[in-house]
Amino acid sequence: MTVQQFNEIFELAANRHGGPESLEQKLSKPASTAQLTSIADDRWLSGVSKSIFQAGFVWRVVENKWPDFETAFDNFDLVHCAYLSDEEIEAFTNDTRVIRHLKKLQSIRANATYLLEKTTEFGGVGNFITSYGPTHYCELLFELKKNASRLGGTSAQYCLRRMGVDSFILSRDVVKALQRANIITKAANSKRDILNIQSAFNYWHEHSGRTLTEMSRVLALSVD
Numbered sequence: 001m002t003v004q005q006f007n008e009i010f011e012l013a014a015n016r017h018g019g020p021e022s023l024e025q026k027l028s029k030p031a032s033t034a035q036l037t038s039i040a041d042d043r044w045l046s047g048v049s050k051s052i053f054q055a056g057f058v059w060r061v062v063e064n065k066w067p068d069f070e071t072a073f074d075n076f077d078l079v080h081c082a083y084l085s086d087e088e089i090e091a092f093t094n095d096t097r098v099i100r101h102l103k104k105l106q107s108i109r110a111n112a113t114y115l116l117e118k119t120t121e122f123g124g125v126g127n128f129i130t131s132y133g134p135t136h137y138c139e140l141l142f143e144l145k146k147n148a149s150r151l152g153g154t155s156a157q158y159c160l161r162r163m164g165v166d167s168f169i170l171s172r173d174v175v176k177a178l179q180r181a182n183i184i185t186k187a188a189n190s191k192r193d194i195l196n197i198q199s200a201f202n203y204w205h206e207h208s209g210r211t212l213t214e215m216s217r218v219l220a221l222s223v224d
Contacts, residue, residue: 002182003181003182003183003200003203004180004181004182005204005207006204006207006208006210006215006218007208009177009181009218009219009222010023010208010218010222012222013218013219013221013222016221016222016224017221023218023221026217026221027213027214027217027218028213028214028217029211029213029214030164030165030166030167030211030212030213031163031164031165033130035164036126036129036130036163036164036165037124037126037127037130038126039125039126039163039164041078041115041119041124041125041126042075042076042077042078043076043163044115044125044126044129044163045076045078045081045108045111045112045115045125046066046069046070046075046076047159047162047163048111048115048148048151048156048159049069049073049076049107049108049111050062050063050066050069050159050162051151051155051156051158051159051162052104052107052111052149052150052151052155053069053099053101053104054158055150055153055154055155057099061099062099065097065098065099068097068098069097069098071097072092072095072097072098073108076108076112078112078115078116078119079112079116080112081108081109081112082109082112082113082116084108084109089102089105089106089108089109090102092105093105103150104150106149107149107150110148110149111148111149111151114147114148114149115128129160129163129165130165134166134201134205134211134212135198135202135205136198137165137166137167137168137198137201137212138194138195138197138198140156140160141156141157141194142191142194144156154169154170154171157169157170161213166211166212166213167212167213167216168197168201168212168213168215168216168219169216169220170188170197171220173219173220173221173223174216174219174220175187175188176223177219177220177222177223178197178200178219180223181200181219183196183197183200184196184197201215201216
């Protein structure tokens with residue numbers, strides 16, 4: 001089985017989007033390690049929580065309500081959120097400032113506790129996130145899925161991308177492009193699939209010099 005080369009994928013995307021220069025304008029680069037490690041811990045919890053609430057919901061509604069979420073959860077201070085009582089969490093189900101989904105509300109406390117543990121171990125959430133690096137991005141996804149709360153599927157992927165982490169997002173179009181490139185044969189649901197995808201991205205990076213973020217976007221734009 002022959003794996004499609006990245007320059008071929010780039011050419012497909014360029015032909016569909018007005019040529020190479022036009023395609024380049026649609027791409028963005030990830031943040032640097034220094035930029036990521038300078039992000040305050042509370043901003044990581046806010047970003048994680050927003051992605052969880054946006055999953056399966058209208059993103060615009062969540063975005064519009066987020067300033068009220070910030071107020072309700074003390075700007076997502078990790079210590080404050082980690083020590084919310086069951087009664088305080090349940091009270092939010094009657095609070096019109098937030099989206100009253102109990103399991104997702106509980107995930108804020110769970111993830112605050114998880115991230116606090118990482119700040120103790122790594123000296124900050126940004127240090128924890130950047131300890132993996134682009135070539136081991138899938139391991140970060142596995143870690144978050146296993147040990148954080150409600151960060152399976154694409155929730156973690158969208159969160160990390162918004163925060164500036166060099167990342168791929170397994171959207172419908174990216175999965176379709178990966179299938180066409182003979183990386184996977186079906187939806188990327190298994191750990192083996194994710195490892196194969198990471199290997200492909202590492203190979204393409206080695207030969208193109210592109211970041212995960214750029215390559216993921218090119219894959220999406222190469223699909224009709």
